[in-house]
Amino acid sequence: MIASSHTISVLVDNEPGILARVVGLFSGRGYNIESLTVAETDAKENLSRITIVTAGTPMVIEQIKAQLDRLVPVHKVRDLTVEGPHIERELALVKVKSSGDKRVEALRLADVFRAKVIDAKMDSFVFEVTGNSDKVQTFIGLMEGLGLVDVGRTGIVAMSRGGDAL
Amino acid sequence: MKPEESATTGADLLVKALIDEEVEVVFGYPGGAVLPIYDSLFKQNRLRHILVRHEQAAVHAAEGYARSTGKVGVVLVTSGPGATNAVTGLTDALMDSVPIVCLTGQVPTHLIGNDAFQEADTTGITRPCTKHNYLVKAVGDLARVVHEAFYVARSGRPGPVVIDLPKDVLMNKHDYVAPKKPVQHKSYRPQVKPDPKKVEEAIELIAGAKRPIFYAGGGIVNAGPKASKLLTQFVHMTGYPITNTLMGLGTFPASDKQFLGMLGMHGTYEANLAMYHCDVMINIGARFDDRITGKLTEFSPKSKKIHVDIDPSSINKNVRVDLAVVGDAGHVLEEMIRVWKARQPKVDHKALKAWWAEIDKWRERNCLAYKQDKETIKPQYALERLYHHIKDRDHYITTEVGQHQMWAAQFLKFEQPNRWMTSGGLGTMGYGFPSAMGVQIAHPDALVIDVAGEASIMMNIQELSTVAQYRLPVKIFILNNQYMGMVRQWQELLHGGRYSESYMESLPDFVKLAEAFGAVGLRCHEPDKLDDTIQQMIAIKKPVVVDVLVDKTENCFPMIPSGAAHYDMLLGPDDRAAKPVSEEGMVLV
Structure with missing residues (x-):
């Protein structure tokens, strides 16, 4: 069986320890986490949404979903990868320190990638780039030759296409 | 009304909530952080508190209470060491799906995180070994959390729930x-x-089987006594053979001719071979544990598998099944019986007859045979005699972990559920004695016997003090071979007979030990005096420790060595040379 990457959305009660529960489940059972994002998404109902990208054989993915669903504060578990088309986005902050041609090239590429300059000094930029992980990764890769000094990434958030809610 | 006038302290409120949950007994041990709760317990007489001598024993006692009654077992321990000592018990309850609510004290909220005296991150430590846990930060949440905890502990697949209670929360007031x-x-x-629809599909598969087998586990015990009755009824309706897991013993009467005995690593020849050769396997409330399956690629390769389980995460975890039915075993069996009756399916009687003939041939191997001589007591013989003397009495059996546990599973017969308490998943030495205390508390007039080994019993021997205090007439039946027998057996079979640290040196005189705690001690080493000793044990209405000196080198057979398939069973001592254990098997436990 071939391991493949799955993006899973989990709706949970926003309570202390919930993230530890989810992360502990993955480490305790030897599953991978490729990306993890979490934030409150419904203040009134006190709910958070966790987006996990994980890899495994179909049997392991099935287990991961069942194990997540079994946690008491978990409301819903959805495997976006198998449940139809979905969109994924990631945001990265990319700091580049350079001068002369390299500085100009960094700015030009940022424009191509529709990255925003959100901080500028005479010898540095911080770019904000948004897109799917491939795009973000490509942009970071290009900056490596142009004075890249720092990267911060949010990890993936994802949502199904169409009108259905989680 | 002002809150101060009507309100009660968190501790009083907790006690009220426990009474509302119909709790009768709490197993616990006091300490600084839980003093307010002990003060509240002092002022009432609805809840009975049993003072154990170690917090691990409190959890095992609550497990024994829970498994023998179907109710939630309740534990009360203090912060820090009280909570960490309870961890083994909680893990045991998680693995064996036992409903427990464990109340742990905690340092006051303003000290949490300060490395205060007797502080431990209890919710952090117990997160992976509980079904769920709570830290109550405000007294206003306390009652709700307690009731929710009982709901979580007993619903679905049962398990342990911890409620961590900071001392200030226990002292603050609220309605x-x-x-x-x-x-x-x-x-x-x-x-x-x-x-x-799944039930219909299952019935279709079951009815069309030519070589079927039922494989029933602890889920049926957890579904209540009615589920066992339904299982028995359904198995009788079909005429099919049935085997039980270690945790499932008693869910189908052992004396019934359709019963093949326990399956798995130390299961019977007929049960394991029937599992290997079957064409339809009906798993109800069992989880394809590695002690059951042996080598996964060789596990029942030709069968269609039906798996009934209340926990969806048990399905397709170890073994891929053809049909999953998620639900409570009792409800599923009720539906199955209903559909079976409505359809009146035509079973292939000819095929079934041939299947039974094959099974009977396997049965003829008499895989549990042993040779009793006049000199030394064989452990199997001791258990057969024990069963002979208790079978007509109202009795409950608990065990520790090791060879004696497997022999008890093989040689004691269970006709009803909730009568057999053993540590299956975690394999906790020291489980049996405190568990027996919990059973005896729940069933004061019943005969409660802990079948023990001399190594395991030492792990919670301090509880002799508890049985003395509460005059619990628990019987400890030690099969004393002066070895950690199962360790020794594996060293003999897998490690060239190098008995590294498995000899039990400097054992106490168990008779004197019993007497020191006000219990009665008996010893027996002659086969012809065994019956007398057992009868004496039963007759004494006090705690009794029986030291049965058994053959030191007896091994537990049949045995499927780790990593081997069901057909690769060792049936006795002469079998061992022929089948060396694979390298793959050596790394398994």
């Missing part, structure tokens, strides 16, 4: 609001009733 019944949990709602 008590009785729980709404039934509890509507906002996210945890396990599926109890099965999908009727």
